[in-house]
Amino acid sequence: MTARLLSAADPAAIGEAAAVLREGGLVAFGTETVYGLGANALDPTAVAKVFAAKDRPRFDPLIVHLPGGDDAPGLATVVADLPDDARALAERFWPGPLTLVLPKAAAVPDLVTAGLGSVAVRVPASEPARALLRAAGVPVAAPSANRFGGISPTTAAHVAEGLGEAVDLILDAGPCEVGIESTVVGFETDAGGARRPVVLRPGAVTAEALGAALGRTIEVRTGNADPGAAQTSPGSLSRHYAPRTPLTLVDDAEEVEAAGACGLLAFLPPPRPERFAACETLSATGDLTEAAAGFYAALRRLDALGLPRLAAVRFPPHGLGAALNDRLRRAAAG
Structure with a gap:
């Protein structure tokens, strides 16, 4: 048995999916990067369903998605502070496949952030995804809509095959245009007290483009996170995105x-x-x-x-x- 599948081109389907999110259910939806498995980011019970559906360890944080612009919910709903470089990157690359790791607001449950004081946030470029976020009126925590560690889904059929009835509803937005996950950028305090950006996960926004936007080279971390420890960025474990075949x-x-x-x-x-x-x-x-x-x-x-x-x-x-x-x-x- 699989979840109901509706077209993201249908405004009634968007409204139905938004209601599922507000009521604590799970909705898989297409973005420009990969399909996400969404839940109300401010509802710990709903977020726990995401971890259960994916069999995802709780030390791996989730990315919170917002509609962007003047639409509610705004960034201040989930973020406590926005460094200058983060603001510059958001202005240049949002909406788009860039995730920023920022100090979290008190309203964000620890389950979303693996207990850390930071939250990963992005504004997707996909218009069906943003329509869903506007209609839901809540920030949506959404990792990739697949079993943890497996190949990321880029079509609604991939989601249905991998998660089946674990999802309440799948919004079919067609194949993902970009096809790989967002770039994740965090901010670290240097010896002089300045907040400097660091690429924690390479992705669809290149390091070259980030550097050009800020006028300087940005460090890229390509190592593996310690398994079992709280992760600052998703997708940083040594084994991930993996097929069953060697x-x-x-x-x-x-x-x-x-x-x-x-x-x-x-x-x-x-x-x-x-x-x-x-x-x-x-x-x-x-x-x-x-x-x-x-x-x-x-x-x-x-x-x-x-x-x-x-x-x-x-x-x-x-x-x-x-x-x-x-x-x-x-x-x-x-």
């Missing part, structure tokens, strides 16, 4: 041995695709934006084949390629 990473498809029993995920067309049991090419022209949009769906298709193993070719280490390599590294971790 995955290895290579720099060139020609490195793969015994390819006849292996599925290949490639950025560009490989020189000899016929060597592989299956091959998914993400961009014939080397377009990282195109590759990101199809990344998770392609990985899902390969994983569904039941092959003994998969291999993926690493992406160029710049722009969106840095975020895609981060996802590959965590997906391949043992």
Whole structure:
């Protein structure tokens, strides 16, 4: 049995989904990044349902979504303070795939933030998602709408397949346009007392774009968080976004041995695709934006084949390629 699926293009469906959120239920909805599993962020009982549906450990915080602009609920509902750099980044990249980790307001339950004094917040660019947030009138805590640690969902069908009846309602907004998660930026106090931004999770807004917006280079953290400890950012554990099939990473498809029993995920067309049991090419022209949009769906298709193993070719280490390599590294971790 699966959740009811309604079209996000239908205003009546938006209204129904908003009512589910206000009443403490769970709604899966499409954004420009991936599909989220939403609950009223100010209702601890509703938030607990998110953790139960995903089998998500409570040390991993959730991202709170707001409609942005002058629409309620506003940022002050969940955030106690906005550093100058955070304000500049919000003005430049919201609505969009950027999450800011900020001091939390008292109204935000500890369950949302893993007991930390900070809360992760973003304003999505997806108009159906923002319509839902405006109609709900409450901040919505929403991690990816899948079982914890698995491949992120980029279509409503992925959500229905993975979570089934654990969700009250799925709003189908079509395939996600960006296709990978938001960039997460936190703020640390340096020796001089200034609050400096740090990329805690690479994502759809590149480090280069962030640096250009602030006029300086921003540090990017690519290490793994300690398992079991409260996480400042979601998606920072060593193993995440992972298929069921064992995955290895290579720099060139020609490195793969015994390819006849292996599925290949490639950025560009490989020189000899016929060597592989299956091959998914993400961009014939080397377009990282195109590759990101199809990344998770392609990985899902390969994983569904039941092959003994998969291999993926690493992406160029710049722009969106840095975020895609981060996802590959965590997906391949043992």
